[in-house]
Amino acid sequence: MxxxxxxxxxxxxxxxxxxxxxxxxxxxxxxxxxxxxxFVLLALPSMLSTYYVDASTQVAIWAIVALGLxxxxxxxxxxxxxxxxxxxxxxxxxxxxLFATSMPFPVVLLASGLITMxxxxxxxxxxxxxxxxYLALITLMLAGAITVVLxxxxxxxxxxxxxxxxxxxxxxxxxxxxxxxxxxxAFFRYAVIVAALMFLLALAHVRTRPGRAWAAIRQSESxxxxxxxxxTLYKLWAFALASFVTGVAGGLLAGSTRYLYSxxxxxxxxxxxxxxxxxxxxxxxxxxxxxxxxxxxxxQLLNSWGISPDWLTILFGIGVLQVLLTAPxxxxxxxxxxxxxxxxxxxxxxxxxxxxxxxxx
Amino acid sequence: xxxxxxxxxxxxxxxxxxxxxxxxxxxxxxYALSGVGMIVLYRTTGVLNLSFGAVGAFGALIAWxxxxxxxxxxxxxxLVCVLFAGVLTLAYGAVFGPALAGRDPLxxxxxxxxxxxxxxxxxxxxxxxxxxxSRSINLPTDNHGFMVGQVQVTTTDVxxxxxxxxxxxxTTVFLRYTKLGTAMRAxxxxxxxxxxxxxxxxxxxxxAWFGCGVxxxxxxxxxxxxxxxxxxxxxxxxxSSLAAALIARLSSIVVTFVAAIxxxxxxxxxxxxxxxxxxxxxxxxxxxxxxxxxxxxxxVISVSRQGI
Numbered sequence: 290m291x292x293x294x295x296x297x298x299x300x301x302x303x304x305x306x307x308x309x310x311x312x313x314x315x316x317x318x319x320x321x322x323x324x325x326x327x328f329v330l331l332a333l334p335s336m337l338s339t340y341y342v343d344a345s346t347q348v349a350i351w352a353i354v355a356l357g358l359x360x361x362x363x364x365x366x367x368x369x370x371x372x373x374x375x376x377x378x379x380x381x382x383x384x385x386x387l388f389a390t391s392m393p394f395p396v397v398l399l400a401s402g403l404i405t406m407x408x409x410x411x412x413x414x415x416x417x418x419x420x421x422x423y424l425a426l427i428t429l430m431l432a433g434a435i436t437v438v439l440x441x442x443x444x445x446x447x448x449x450x451x452x453x454x455x456x457x458x459x460x461x462x463x464x465x466x467x468x469x470x471x472x473x474x475a476f477f478r479y480a481v482i483v484a485a486l487m488f489l490l491a492l493a494h495v496r497t498r499p500g501r502a503w504a505a506i507r508q509s510e511s512x513x514x515x516x517x518x519x520x521t522l523y524k525l526w527a528f529a530l531a532s533f534v535t536g537v538a539g540g541l542l543a544g545s546t547r548y549l550y551s552x553x554x555x556x557x558x559x560x561x562x563x564x565x566x567x568x569x570x571x572x573x574x575x576x577x578x579x580x581x582x583x584x585x586x587x588x589q590l591l592n593s594w595g596i597s598p599d600w601l602t603i604l605f606g607i608g609v610l611q612v613l614l615t616a617p618x619x620x621x622x623x624x625x626x627x628x629x630x631x632x633x634x635x636x637x638x639x640x641x642x643x644x645x646x647x648x649x650x
Numbered sequence: 651x652x653x654x655x656x657x658x659x660x661x662x663x664x665x666x667x668x669x670x671x672x673x674x675x676x677x678x679x680x681y682a683l684s685g686v687g688m689i690v691l692y693r694t695t696g697v698l699n700l701s702f703g704a705v706g707a708f709g710a711l712i713a714w715x716x717x718x719x720x721x722x723x724x725x726x727x728x729l730v731c732v733l734f735a736g737v738l739t740l741a742y743g744a745v746f747g748p749a750l751a752g753r754d755p756l757x758x759x760x761x762x763x764x765x766x767x768x769x770x771x772x773x774x775x776x777x778x779x780x781x782x783x784s785r786s787i788n789l790p791t792d793n794h795g796f797m798v799g800q801v802q803v804t805t806t807d808v809x810x811x812x813x814x815x816x817x818x819x820x821t822t823v824f825l826r827y828t829k830l831g832t833a834m835r836a837x838x839x840x841x842x843x844x845x846x847x848x849x850x851x852x853x854x855x856x857x858a859w860f861g862c863g864v865x866x867x868x869x870x871x872x873x874x875x876x877x878x879x880x881x882x883x884x885x886x887x888x889x890s891s892l893a894a895a896l897i898a899r900l901s902s903i904v905v906t907f908v909a910a911i912x913x914x915x916x917x918x919x920x921x922x923x924x925x926x927x928x929x930x931x932x933x934x935x936x937x938x939x940x941x942x943x944x945x946x947x948x949x950v951i952s953v954s955r956q957g958i
Contacts, residue, residue, distance in 0.1 A: 368756055415943045421756040422698065426896055427942055433889055434935035441928040556886050557770065560763050567760070599774040606767030613761050614749055 329481055334474035342473050344589040346545050349480040352581030353487045353538035355566045356574065357531035360491060362563075363571025364500065365527045366507040368425040371432025372562050375532055377439055377554035379405040379539020384549055385445045385453050387465045394467030398483065398540040405536025406529050413528035417521060432559055436551070444549035463547040470544075480541050487534045488574055495574070499526055561605055568608040570619025579620050662922040668801040670918040673876070676807035678914025679814025680872045684891035685898070685906040686817050687865030690825075692900050693838035694858035695747055698759040699739070703888030704769040705863060706870025707881050709735040711777050713871060714785050714879060724790065732867035739863025740856060747855055751841070766885065773881040787874040810872055817865065818907040825903075834858060890917075893934035897941040913937060 334342055354376055361367045369375075383401035386392060392400070412431055419427060447462045448455025455461075470479035494500055502523040505513035514520050543549060565583045570576030583605075588598045616623040684702060692698050709731035716727040742765055750758050777785070791805035825831035833854045836844040845851045869891075873884055894913055898905035913934045920930040 368760065419942065421754060422759060423896070423942060425756060425759065426698075426892065427939055429889065430893060430896075430935040430938045430942075433886075434932045434939070437929060437932045437935070555882075556889070557882065560767065563760070563763065564767055597775060599771045602771030602774065603768050604771075606764045606769075606771060609764030609767065610746065610761055613753075613757055613764070614746075 326481070326485060330478050334477050339473055340593075341589065342477050343545075344586050346473070346477045346480045347585035348578075348581040349477070349484040350538050350541045350545060350581075351562075351584050352578045353484050353534050353541070354562065355569065355580035355584070356487060356491055356577035357534040357538075358562060358566045359569070359571045359574070359577045359580070360495075361527055361531045362566060363576075364495065364503040364507065365524060366421065367524065367527065368421065368428075368563065369531070369559075370425050370429040370556075370563060371435070371559050372531075372535060373554045373556070373558035374432035374435040374439075375405060375409055375535045376539045376542065377435065377551070378408055379536030380543045380549055380554075381439070381444055381539070382536065383540035383543040384464050387543065388445050388447050388453055388462075394465075394470075394544065398537050401540040401543075402533045402537040405539065406533040409532025409535075410525060410529045413525055413532075417524050417528070429556070429559075433556060436554065436556060439551040439554065443551055446548075461548065464543050464549070466544045466547070476545055480545065483537065483541060487537060488577075491530070491534070491574060494530060499523060503527060561602070564605040564609045567612045568605065568619055570621030570623075572618050573621045576619050576621045665800070666922050667919055668799065670921050671915060672798075672801055672803050672807050674915035674918030675911065676810030676876060676914070677918065678911035679811035680869050680876065681891040681894055681914055682814035682907040682910035683817045683865055683872075684869045684888060685894040685910050686821050686903050687862045687869070688888075688892065689895050689898065689900055689903060689906055690821060690834070691858050691862040692755075692895075694834045695743070695837075695855050696751075696755050696758055696841075697743075697747065697762065698755065698892075698900070699762050699862055699866075700759060700888065700892070701739075701742070701762045701765040701769060702862070702866045702869075702891075704766045704773075704881075704885040705735045705738055706866040706868075706873065706888075707884035708738070708769050708773055708870075709867040710787060710870040710874040710879055710884065711773060711785070711881065714787055714874075715777075717787075718785075728871050731871055732864055735867030735870060736860045736863035739866065740860040743859030744856060747859065748852070770881060770885060777881065785879045787871065787879050789871075789875045792875065806872075806875055810876060813868065813872070814907065814910065818903055822903055830854065830857060890914075890934040893938035896938045899945060909937070909941075 333345065337345065354372060357375075358369060358372045361369055379401050382404045383397055386397045386400055387394075390397075412428075417424075442452050443454040445453030446455055447453065466476055467479060470476040495503075502513070502518045502520075505516060505518055506520050506523060510520055562580075562584065565580040566576070568583060569578070569580035588601055591598055591601060612619055684706075688699055688702055712734055713727040713731035716722040716730060717724055722730075742762075746761055750761055789806050789809075791809060793804075795802055795804040795807075797803070825835055833844065833849045834857075836847070836849060837851065837854060841851060870884060873887055877883060877887065890913060891910060894906050894910035897909040916937070917930050917933040920926045920933065
């Protein structure tokens, strides 16, 4: 939001670039992102201890989950209170496929994404008749139901049958990882690349026709309908896309932790996820990365400093209230603004301090 | 054999079913009490208070602390719990109610999730659940009771159902026949017009917040006794009463009561059925999801402005 404001201010002062011509700015941004990505892929794993490499893998995975929820909340204006359950579905499907077949890992990721997408869309189809509040509540209900089922079926651990769960297993086999990403640093790189692909997929949607349709629906569904937008289709599309990326993230989660437990996917996790997504910022894709950092890196940092993670829960609660009251665009928007304000304040103080002696009455 | 035949074969006898029915009615009563509390607040202020369970859990834990570590009289401790829940909810309403008054109901509900997270964090800090510390609240009425046929019914069970019935009746009468109740119903229709008519909107809202908080405290104590005194369990048990409120489309108090009783009874009566017992906690979700989809099946589009 702030970035577009700056851009219009600057383009107003100089001749506007031809629509097809390359502006320097349009090249700088992808270059910076590419450099950042290369740094994360090549340098970061060797700079971090195993502990933080694991944490960073989780950041990448949860950034994808946050991306899915951020798209729903920020672009279309639909709130889901059950994304942890969707993630659990994706992880379940991926784990089942990894145990049952010898399909390559990327195929399993794609399959878990697609199956989760179908399931999510089936849930979404009837839920789309409901308006905002009811939609949020029904996702809360369905997530509750999925959690109850998962607590009984458990995650596949190499057993037989449809559920693939073997309750009496003494030696539980680990979930398989891709052959090129067996070690933790390698799996981290793998997760970052998949995350980057998911972000590109989301960007491709946001920048094109579906993104514009979602923006119209968000502003006013009746106006969007009057403008000839197939609101049902595009809402369903958003649901499908969010479910797909969350399913892929579930597959990555299965590979990264290698053992899945149903009590890791609670209703509280869904609510915390919504909290960090709102805090990170729902109107920018960067917000999803901030959300991933808040959700997965911050607890590890606090843990190594000996601070209880309960403080984090409290912080997220305060964060939600703060975002809803004063900063709807989240940290991604708020922090640069506040830094700029602080900078101006410092500059102002400095300027006032210098001539103060001369001007004093 | 077909699973349904197996199911029919394993159906428990009426004899086995009776004690669970009693539990179900008691739980249903408490769900009704919570559902009514949430609906009255929602109709008056537009806030669906998802922190209902967390506030009640906090109150119950305070009562436990006072009884077991400060040696306070039991009933006095329960009173403190109820008052604490009322004041905490009122304080939230006083600070965030006006600030968010003009926003979408979705935003107002999400804000109460913020309060829920704060309370969950504080509860886990103060009463850590790790280390196997188990707490419980045992109302003295647990030891009194009577026999219905061959089933033991404790006074607590009776209180659970009775409080649910009483709150439903009193609230219905209150909304229908008192001045304050009329003001609340007017605000449910339109806050701005009600304010123009000279109704002290803030004061009416404050009453609703306090009332909702008091009910959450009562529900917290009763559920801590009937289910378990655990912060997370009590916080998310609110979803069961929310399901009842949803079946009533967040408007009818009587439908909420009936739905809550049905949820409580179905949930409990599935317990002795071997093949379904693990899935019994799905009852509120399945019933609410089904009801919402059936109720809304003729709606084509939703025209409210959405989003946060």
